[in-house]
Amino acid sequence: MRRIHISTKTIYFLLILFAIATVLISIGIGPVNVPAQTVAKIIGSKIPFLNDYIIQDWTVLQENIVWGLRFPRVALGFVVGASLAVTGVTMQALVRNHLADPFILGVSSGASATATLGMLFGTFSFLGVYSLSLSAFIGAAISITLVYTISRVNGRIDIKQLLLSGVVISMIMEAITKIITLSAPNALGLHNAQFWMSGSLAGAKWAYLTLPLIVIFISMTFLMVQHRALNALLMGDDTAATLGVNVSRMQKMLVLVASLLAGVTIAVSGSIGFVGLMVPHICRLLVGSDHKKVLPLCVILGGILVVWTDVAARMLIAPEELPIGVLTALVGGPFFIWLLKRKSKE
Amino acid sequence: MKLKAESVGFSYSDKIILNDISLDVKNKEFVGIIGPNGSGKSTILKNFYGALKANKGVAYLDDDDLFCMKANSRATKLAVVGQEDSVTFDFKVEEIVSMGRNPHKKLFDGATSIDKNIIHNALRQVGMDTMAKRQFRNLSGGEKQRVIIARALAQKTDFLILDEPTNHLDISYQLQVLDLVKSLNITVLAAIHDLNMASLYCDRLYVLKNGSVYSSGLVHEILTPELIYEVYGVYADVRVHPITQKVMITYLPNNLKQLREEKVV
Numbered sequence: 001m002r003r004i005h006i007s008t009k010t011i012y013f014l015l016i017l018f019a020i021a022t023v024l025i026s027i028g029i030g031p032v033n034v035p036a037q038t039v040a041k042i043i044g045s046k047i048p049f050l051n052d053y054i055i056q057d058w059t060v061l062q063e064n065i066v067w068g069l070r071f072p073r074v075a076l077g078f079v080v081g082a083s084l085a086v087t088g089v090t091m092q093a094l095v096r097n098h099l100a101d102p103f104i105l106g107v108s109s110g111a112s113a114t115a116t117l118g119m120l121f122g123t124f125s126f127l128g129v130y131s132l133s134l135s136a137f138i139g140a141a142i143s144i145t146l147v148y149t150i151s152r153v154n155g156r157i158d159i160k161q162l163l164l165s166g167v168v169i170s171m172i173m174e175a176i177t178k179i180i181t182l183s184a185p186n187a188l189g190l191h192n193a194q195f196w197m198s199g200s201l202a203g204a205k206w207a208y209l210t211l212p213l214i215v216i217f218i219s220m221t222f223l224m225v226q227h228r229a230l231n232a233l234l235m236g237d238d239t240a241a242t243l244g245v246n247v248s249r250m251q252k253m254l255v256l257v258a259s260l261l262a263g264v265t266i267a268v269s270g271s272i273g274f275v276g277l278m279v280p281h282i283c284r285l286l287v288g289s290d291h292k293k294v295l296p297l298c299v300i301l302g303g304i305l306v307v308w309t310d311v312a313a314r315m316l317i318a319p320e321e322l323p324i325g326v327l328t329a330l331v332g333g334p335f336f337i338w339l340l341k342r343k344s345k346e
Numbered sequence: 347m348k349l350k351a352e353s354v355g356f357s358y359s360d361k362i363i364l365n366d367i368s369l370d371v372k373n374k375e376f377v378g379i380i381g382p383n384g385s386g387k388s389t390i391l392k393n394f395y396g397a398l399k400a401n402k403g404v405a406y407l408d409d410d411d412l413f414c415m416k417a418n419s420r421a422t423k424l425a426v427v428g429q430e431d432s433v434t435f436d437f438k439v440e441e442i443v444s445m446g447r448n449p450h451k452k453l454f455d456g457a458t459s460i461d462k463n464i465i466h467n468a469l470r471q472v473g474m475d476t477m478a479k480r481q482f483r484n485l486s487g488g489e490k491q492r493v494i495i496a497r498a499l500a501q502k503t504d505f506l507i508l509d510e511p512t513n514h515l516d517i518s519y520q521l522q523v524l525d526l527v528k529s530l531n532i533t534v535l536a537a538i539h540d541l542n543m544a545s546l547y548c549d550r551l552y553v554l555k556n557g558s559v560y561s562s563g564l565v566h567e568i569l570t571p572e573l574i575y576e577v578y579g580v581y582a583d584v585r586v587h588p589i590t591q592k593v594m595i596t597y598l599p600n601n602l603k604q605l606r607e608e609k610v611v
Contacts, residue, residue, distance in 0.1 A: 098434070098435075226453075228445070228448045228451060229448070231437075232445050235445065236432075238395075238397040238428065239426075239428065241396045241397055241417050242395050242397075242425065242426040242428075243446070243501075244417050244418040244419075244420070244421030244422070244448050245417060245418075246416070246417045246418070288436050288438060288441065289435040289436050289437050289441075290437070
């Protein structure tokens, strides 16, 4: 395959610049446009020490729009994108295949199903705002474990079994979600079936960000520390063991990390598909497969992708909003088919 | 480094694959395991390197219990070159070899210049130092196998297990790979499919049949027409080759029936 010859550092530098620009510009875009410069000033005025140097030349309306409405949404979009991309990388290392993605393998649907169940029965309501995330995490963990167990044939992951069991698990889980949301309309009015199946970042609040931020931070720390073991796992279970990896423990940890990431993400954004498929693939094209390089890049690129897709979702048919998952599926679906075709040629 | 295994047994659910296998490998010895397909060659090695868990028996690597060792410390003592790994992800050659340093790294360690030296030297030993930046996936079968050997070398172990490493390679690569391993002058335990290859490179052989050790000994004691007939069911002419001074096996086809029956009787 042809590789673009830019040094990894340059790629990082450019993408970080692009990420900052993305945040500033995307916050400005909407029914009321706010220039990126003003956005930067408003954000700067919220930072201690820095605020002394900023002259306030914006309106209260602008500040409310930027700080109260759009920044939380963009920030959430960024974290969701980053988490989904990292979930993708984690699952790909687990099943040793490029085609793994929380949406394709039914993990998103599983998380949605248990999240709606949790809301209906109030199982984890004593955990307050985190109850939804916890129930989503459980669903994600169940789905990953099911799909992983079903697709393991003679100790190896069979790709056909993997994809088919993913499809079946997501169908079952979606059916459960639909039954629950349709039969118990009151309590679930906020999160309707469409939210769970095609995702949305609408109504984002600052409070939604805490848990996903903590989880992505912990997960990334773990994965970066274990980057050598992740690389070794891509060589196959037996080889990884000969290179010193405790394979079964590592696999359990990866299931846990992927479920945590997928669970808390889906609890706040519904299922946004194909991000975990597309972003890691693009990252690998840029820097190769070494997880030490791929993971941070996925965080940046995943964030950028979801933020821009969300801009499109709220602008394309304004004042109506498109569910963001609809857009990612529209792009990601063909991408998946292309990957599938390319892989089967080899 | 030496290996001593006693009465190792392994079974899948209720099907017994290995039965009371005992073998030992002395320091710096090149020991081969031969036997027909399904005899358990690869299985016994997998038990040694931890891909399978033995149901019974013990194995000691020097004084350490091999079956109780943690994956990480085992990987600092014993390296494995298996059948060509199918790697579907893009790794550079040097990235693959650097994985050999994994077991020596603590959680927060970065790659040091010592590691880089070791990786570079390992690649030079297998003659792949000019290919360090190439994509592993695009290499030929023989080149890939050499990179995997370099990875094993980067592990800096004194014991090397070869799990039918040359099975799908062209003959030139088979020779290259085994020449290379022989030149390393470390302890080697290898499952080898091709009896002539085993004869060329091994000091001693273990013959497996149906999951048990059928016979063992020096190469010329083992590779006899009688044993080959008993284990493989084929007639063969065996003689010492004038150039290699090693036993050479020629399999006899059906039209030489009379000749081959004389051989066995």
